[in-house]
Amino acid sequence: MHIQHNFSLxxxxxxxxxxxxxxxxxVHSIDELKSILEHHKTTTKFILGGGSNMLLTQDIDAxxxxxDLKGKKILKQDADFTWVExxxxxxxxEFVLWTIEQNYGGLENMSLIPGNVGTTPVQNxxxxxxxxxxxxxxCDAMNINTQELKTFTKDECRFGYRDSIFKHEAKEQYIIxxxxxxxxxxxxxxxxxxxxxxxxxxxxxxxxxxxKEVSNAVIAIRQSKLPDPKELGNSGSxxxxxxxxxxxxxxxxxxxxxxxxxxxxxxxxxxPAGWLIEQAGxxxxxxxxxxxxxxxxxxxxxxxxxxxxxxxxxxxNIQATVLKQFGIVIEAEVNVI
Numbered sequence: 001m002h003i004q005h006n007f008s009l010x011x012x013x014x015x016x017x018x019x020x021x022x023x024x025x026x027v028h029s030i031d032e033l034k035s036i037l038e039h040h041k042t043t044t045k046f047i048l049g050g051g052s053n054m055l056l057t058q059d060i061d062a063x064x065x066x067x068d069l070k071g072k073k074i075l076k077q078d079a080d081f082t083w084v085e086x087x088x089x090x091x092x093x094e095f096v097l098w099t100i101e102q103n104y105g106g107l108e109n110m111s112l113i114p115g116n117v118g119t120t121p122v123q124n125x126x127x128x129x130x131x132x133x134x135x136x137x138x139c140d141a142m143n144i145n146t147q148e149l150k151t152f153t154k155d156e157c158r159f160g161y162r163d164s165i166f167k168h169e170a171k172e173q174y175i176i177x178x179x180x181x182x183x184x185x186x187x188x189x190x191x192x193x194x195x196x197x198x199x200x201x202x203x204x205x206x207x208x209x210x211x212k213e214v215s216n217a218v219i220a221i222r223q224s225k226l227p228d229p230k231e232l233g234n235s236g237s238x239x240x241x242x243x244x245x246x247x248x249x250x251x252x253x254x255x256x257x258x259x260x261x262x263x264x265x266x267x268x269x270x271x272p273a274g275w276l277i278e279q280a281g282x283x284x285x286x287x288x289x290x291x292x293x294x295x296x297x298x299x300x301x302x303x304x305x306x307x308x309x310x311x312x313x314x315x316x317n318i319q320a321t322v323l324k325q326f327g328i329v330i331e332a333e334v335n336v337i
Contacts, residue, residue: 001025001032003063012066013051014114016233017308021046021064028068028089030177034147036065045144046337047175049088052115053123053235054335057308067118069177072098077185083137085180088118092125099181100211105188106135106181108215109197112222114229114236118176121152122166123333124159128194128218133159135181141174150174162240162333190214196221225296233302234293238315239273240333252326273322273330274298280321290314312336 007024010016023043027033037045044062069087072095076083082104086095092115096107109128120132121139136159139152158165166174188211192198200217201209209217227234244252249269253259256279262270277283277297284294289306291314293299300311315332322330 001027001036007064009048009051009056009060009064012048013054013056014229014233014235015055015302015308015311016229017056017302017306017311019056019308020059022059022061023063024066025063026066026068028070030069030142030149033065033067033069033142033175033177036063037142037144037147041145047144047172049119050091050114050116052229053119053333054337055235055308055311056337057312058337060337065175067116067175067177069118075180080185080187081182082185083180083182085178086117087178088116088176090117091115092117092120096215099183100215103211104183104185105190105211106130106183108211109191109218111215111218112226117179121157121159121164121176121179123162124157124164126162128197128221129191131159133157135183137180137182139176139179141170141176143174144172149177161243192217226299227293227295227301232293233304233306234299235334237273237298238300238332238334239277239298239318239330241270241273242276242328242330243268243270244328245269248327252328256326271328276322276326276328276330277318280318280325282318282321287314287317292318308337 004024007021008018009021010018025036027036040063046060046062046064048064048066067088069089072086072090074082075085093112095117096111099107109130113125113127124132136154140149141152142149190209197217200221206213243264246267246269260272260275264270274297282292283297285292288310289303290310291301291303293301300314319330322328
């Protein structure tokens with residue numbers, strides 16, 4: 001392991017922000033991670049995975065530890081399911097494609113989500129009607145202070161909408177090192193209930209889709225709406241879809257009868273943040289090198305040399321305008337550093 005100083009993180013965050021790390025080290029095994037933590041107990045540390053869900057607004061005055069643990073294996077199988085463990089540093093999309101190649105079902109709707117496996121439980125990532133919690137069994141995580149490994153069960157992770165214990169009590173306390181998923185081997189619960197997937201499959205004249213065909217449909221949809229971070233810096237959806245009370249929704253709906261919505265419960269309704277942002281006039285707008293993508297208003301982009309602070313300022317402008325126009329608070333999904 002080699003600790004580097006004044007290290008550019010431009011290639012380590014999908015926004016492509018050229019922030020610097022005071023110190024930087026990549027770890028490739030549990031032993032290396034344990035060693036670094038043991039020998040730098042009093043050093044301020046910053047844990048970095050795939051860099052896909054963060055906005056760097058400043059240099060990192062800390063030791064940045066890049067978790068680059070690789071590997072995946074089948075832990076056990078029965079007649080219907082297989083339990084697969086992936087190390088934290090595996091690229092999420094590549095892992096999803098691997099499960100599909102093995103004909104293991106459950107992750108196909110989350111194809112092409114940027115980032116690494118280790119950060120997926122933190123955010124309880126999800127797309128097109130599925131979330132990590134649907135197939136999640138457990139994850140192993142190392143205590144930063146004691147270097148002890150702890151297994152977190154699904155219940156212990158306390159998953160919510162883009163939320164988990166790793167955003168609360170366990171934040172900055174643990175580093176996720178591996179994740180276990182329970183995936184179907186046959187009789188897959190194919191989920192094409194979200195309209196875009198149905199339309200894409202109809203376009204291809206597919207009526208009984210395979211896992212691969214669902215994945216391909218999701219990839220086609222995402223590529224049509226979302227920019228490739230390698231070509232245009234972004235972090236996917238910047239904002240959460242707000243969940244508001246049914247009473248508040250009915251009030252707003254009177255003024256905006258065409259507002260799309262999804263009923264969550266008898267008392268709550270989810271509203272697409274992208275629609276709110278588009279109605280507020282931000283879709284495709286550019287403020288210097290920071291802007292909003294022309295195909296998807298949820299996605300903030302770096303056209304080249306935007307700073308994290310400039311992108312943050314755009315996000316705050318959007319939040320204030322949506323609040324003024326609709327009376328709805330939209331929260332950032334991305335971690336602002």
